[in-house]
Amino acid sequence: MRLGIIPEGFIDCIALASGKMPTPLVKSFWGVALGRTLIAGTRLGVFEVLSEGEKTAEEVAQDTGCNPEGMETLLNALNGFGYLKRRNGRYSITKQTAKWLTESSSSSIRDAIMFLFELWNDFSDIERAVKSGKIKDFHFRDRPPEFWEHYIRGLATFARYNGPEIVRKVSPIKKPRRLLDVGGGHGMYSIAFCRKYPDLQVEVLDLPGAVIQGKRIVKEQGFQDKIQFREGDLRVTEWGDDYDIILLFNIIHNVSYKEAPEIFIKAYQALSSYGMVVLLDSEHVGGEKDLSTTSGFNELLFFVINGCRVYPEETIRKWMIEAGFTNLKKGKLLTLPMTLFLTGYK
Numbered sequence: 001m002r003l004g005i006i007p008e009g010f011i012d013c014i015a016l017a018s019g020k021m022p023t024p025l026v027k028s029f030w031g032v033a034l035g036r037t038l039i040a041g042t043r044l045g046v047f048e049v050l051s052e053g054e055k056t057a058e059e060v061a062q063d064t065g066c067n068p069e070g071m072e073t074l075l076n077a078l079n080g081f082g083y084l085k086r087r088n089g090r091y092s093i094t095k096q097t098a099k100w101l102t103e104s105s106s107s108s109i110r111d112a113i114m115f116l117f118e119l120w121n122d123f124s125d126i127e128r129a130v131k132s133g134k135i136k137d138f139h140f141r142d143r144p145p146e147f148w149e150h151y152i153r154g155l156a157t158f159a160r161y162n163g164p165e166i167v168r169k170v171s172p173i174k175k176p177r178r179l180l181d182v183g184g185g186h187g188m189y190s191i192a193f194c195r196k197y198p199d200l201q202v203e204v205l206d207l208p209g210a211v212i213q214g215k216r217i218v219k220e221q222g223f224q225d226k227i228q229f230r231e232g233d234l235r236v237t238e239w240g241d242d243y244d245i246i247l248l249f250n251i252i253h254n255v256s257y258k259e260a261p262e263i264f265i266k267a268y269q270a271l272s273s274y275g276m277v278v279l280l281d282s283e284h285v286g287g288e289k290d291l292s293t294t295s296g297f298n299e300l301l302f303f304v305i306n307g308c309r310v311y312p313e314e315t316i317r318k319w320m321i322e323a324g325f326t327n328l329k330k331g332k333l334l335t336l337p338m339t340l341f342l343t344g345y346k
């Protein structure tokens, strides 16, 4: 997926077609501006307040505890970006805003937007990181509980979308009894598997800050009897054995090139004789030619925040085969097309 410039009128169309408009300037200004404005609207509770009905800027300011003039400018910016409607001095949310950005909507991505605030704070260190190459893993900095709440609930948002599709596309040899969700955080992928296999017992292995949040989410969803949490560093903790399914979802980009092959060996050893591994990660086409937006950008993102890389599919397949996995299969997810989704059997 690529972001583009959409003209707002006839003159804009001509300007764009003329090739005279400095498009990198437009993208670097509006790209950051749009993202940061949406995050501010979410953090200040603007969409929640307006989900009650249309209001003036003064009313929204009062309901959110903000300055009226400041709020008016924020509402106008959100209107300009197409997230709010503005009629006779009153503001209301659009259908898309109601669907994606309000907390009460079943499609809400509000938690993910809250997490983006934390992410872009860390990412703003980009020049220092690229210059020095010295990065402390995002997960091992001193973080308050709110960070873990936004991080883990933010990721749970994605899992709500693609969890059911993944479960439909995973074919275990036998009905699975035990599943290990490595770096499983929120437990939402495990919940999706438990919904399909009611006798399944799950262990989620993750860092302490994530475990606190994951336990809460799993309890809210009513799966606390099926899903247990274990605190530990996935690189050093024993994983256990006799699992029928091991999930490695978005964790390979958190380990170094040296550590990654060992993760697949650990997975192989922890599986039962008919077990399978399921991998989900950021896609990377590899090779020497042009990259997709996801392949290119996510490499930079994970380098700046974790000091790690997104590894090309070919490299991941090689690590899986070297660990002993066979019959590797790649699936495509309509709910999240820019991911690498691979399964392999023991």
Ligand SMILES: C[S@@+](CC[C@H](N)C(=O)[O-])C[C@H]1O[C@@H](n2cnc3c(N)ncnc32)[C@H](O)[C@@H]1O
Pocket: 139, 155, 156, 159, 182, 183, 184, 185, 186, 205, 206, 207, 210, 232, 233, 234, 235, 248, 249, 250, 251, 254
């Ligand atoms: C990007 S999140 C992925 C969460 C979940 N698997 C998913 O796909 O939505 C990475 C997860 O790995 C956990 N994690 C990162 N480094 C870890 C480590 N060294 N040991 C255990 N867990 C780790 C994080 O706390 C987080 O829950």
